Amino acid sequence: MAKKNTNEINEAKISIRPPIVSVLGHVDHGKTSLLDRIRKTNLVVHEHGGITQHIGAYQIEVPQNIKLKNSEFAQKITFIDTPGHHAFAKMRSQGANASDIAILVIAANDGIKPQTSESIEHIKNSGIPTIIALNKIDLPDINIEKIKKQLNKEGVKLEQYGGDIPLVPVSAKTGEGMDKLLETILFLTDFFQIRSFLNKPFQGVVIESSISKYKGITGSVIVRNGVLNVGDDIVYDNQIFRVRAINDWQGRSLNNLGPGDPGEIIGWKTLPSVGTILYKKNETEVIGQPKTEIEKVKPASIIQSPPVEIETQKINLIIKADTVGTLEAITLGLPDDIDLILKGVGPVNESDILLGKTVKALVIGFNVPISDQVKKLAQSEKVLIKKYEIIYQLFDEIKDVVEAIKKGDLVDILGIAKVLATFDIKGVTIIGAKIVSGRMAKGDQVKILRDDNEIGRRKIKSLKHFKEDITKAEQGKEVGIGLSDRIELLTGDSIIAIG
16 A cells, blocks of 8 residues: 555645635725625624724625535635725734735725725735725726726736736625625635644734723634634733633624634733734743733823923824724824824723823823713813714824914813903903803903904903802803903904813
């Protein structure tokens, strides 16, 4: 009997596994809608502005009609939905590197856009097989040949031009081309022999991480090799933790994850970064560089730093976000004249406001709750706080905010009063006004508007309710206001107390 060769022995230790597929492309070209059609879900309506803000991993069963065509193909497919906005370039890159196959989604009515080009570069760098999904072909006046020529200029070698990259026309809206897209994924999986090495140690990749009020630190993971079980001791970033629970992408409890499977892991000691590699303690002693949940300037160094001069110094910023991946993307996209004092995952809290007061920082919360208590503290301590839920809006506004702070134009409105009348008492002008929102307080700086045009700024020198001297008045009260310097006012002018 002939001796069995080494290749045959190794083949026996290899089995078919779900391919891991990244979905990339320009914002609003329909990546999440495409996955919704494949998954028969409607997750896009849950994304703020219809734009994916994080990396999510999902797994589907291959439809029966496709299975019947070739039973040797993989039975499941795992998808990574990567955000399309340019701020998520790092997350897109991590997504592509964690994958076996990339799908580049291009809207047939738009063609190549800036983030399409970025995605092409990430795919080229990752060296993985690629499929072009030409979406929105249900729209009128689509010129597919024009887009093929654009792709050729970008160095994307399509099959019809002698290359190896297939182009599949699809419609996330109608479902046209979806079976063809899935069949192409499975064909590439088979052609490139994407398999699971059963004799290899466990290795997983972190796709996203966040802090949950009820679960604590959670991390989305995709298994590259081996099996991850509840109770396993996992090594990551100079840390060791025991897996307390595993959930699938729909939140259902699991006992383990196999090669190609995505899942949510609970039990972490610190937040892992996107792209962190995981190992089992009993299989390897490889430990990476330490990562921290939060990067913070030590209070001592803050106190000893010179006072901020708005005209010459950078603007101090404190930012809290809902996930590590989002936080990384935001910090990468901040302007150069921002000095990041603190960044972290989780809600904006009172200590963030107090730190903001100490270092004269703007506080930003991205897709995280800001309680009424925190808002009131920010108002009383005169700390400017902003909240965003769509990342491109944050970047669109942040430059304007920085410029406004430098010019002294950006203020927090503490209260608004309308001028009812003016009185001259012993040579001093007293303004009769009604507070229509917020509050007015003695010592407040106010700006005065007439027909939405600012006519001057003063300070409140005195505040009266009838004949009684008061220090503060709330919404609805009629008060007498004395200003620090004389200014001509008319009935109907607005007095705005600013922080």
